[in-house]
Amino acid sequence: AQKITQTQPGMFVQEKEAVTLDCTYDTSDPSYGLFWYKQPSSGEMIFLIYQGSYDQQNATEGRYSLNFQKARKSANLVISASQLGDSAMYFCAMREGRGAQKLVFGQGTRLTINP
C-alpha cells in the first residue's frame, strides 16, 4: 500500500489565487512527521513546511499552511496568493518515528501558475 498519496498529477492556478495540494498518508506509528518540499526545474528540494503528529495546531510558514486532519490522515498544503515563482513540483513526504528516519515521498504534483 502507498504510504503517501498525492492524487493530483497537475494543477493549474491563476496568479494571486490560493491553491490546495492534496496529500493523504498511511501509517500505524503514532509518532510521525509530515513534510512538504518544492522542487523547481533546477532539481533542488526546498523544504517548505513541517507538521508533527502530536502538534495541536496546523503549521504555517508565511504563505504556506498545512491543513492537518489527523483522523482523515490528510496533510494538504495551502499556498495563499500564488505567485509565478510558485510553479514547480511539490512533494509530500512522511517520516515514521522520530530522529534520523528516512522520508517516504508521494508521487508529486506539478503546479503551474498562470499570469
Next chain:
Amino acid sequence: GAVVSQHPSRVICKSGTSVKIECRSLDFQATTMFWYRQFPKQSLMLMATSNEGSKATYEQGVEKDKFLINHASLTLSTLTVTSAHPEDSSFYICSAFPGLGDKETQYFGPGTRLLVL
C-alpha cells in the same frame, strides 16, 4: 543555516567507469545522511542511509556493491557508482539530518545529474 552541498552538479561518463559524488553539510554536523535517486518525472526513492563511522543501510533492491557509500566524517558522505551503465543515468540527491529539533527535517543538497553514455 542548514546548507548541504553536492559535487559534481553534473557528470557525463562512459559506460564502465566509476563516478564519485560528494555530499557535504556545510554548517552543521550530520551523523546520518541519506541518498536518493530520482528518475525523470518520478518521485524520489531512497537508496541508502549513510551513518558516520558505520556501514550504510541499503534499501531493498539497491546493489550495495554497485553503489558504494562512505560516511567518513560528520560532514561528508560519498556515493560511488561503480562500473556505471546507461540505466544508472539519473538524478542523485543527498540529504543530511542535523539532529533532533522542533522540525527534525532533512536538508537536501542540490543534486547531481549523472548521464552514462
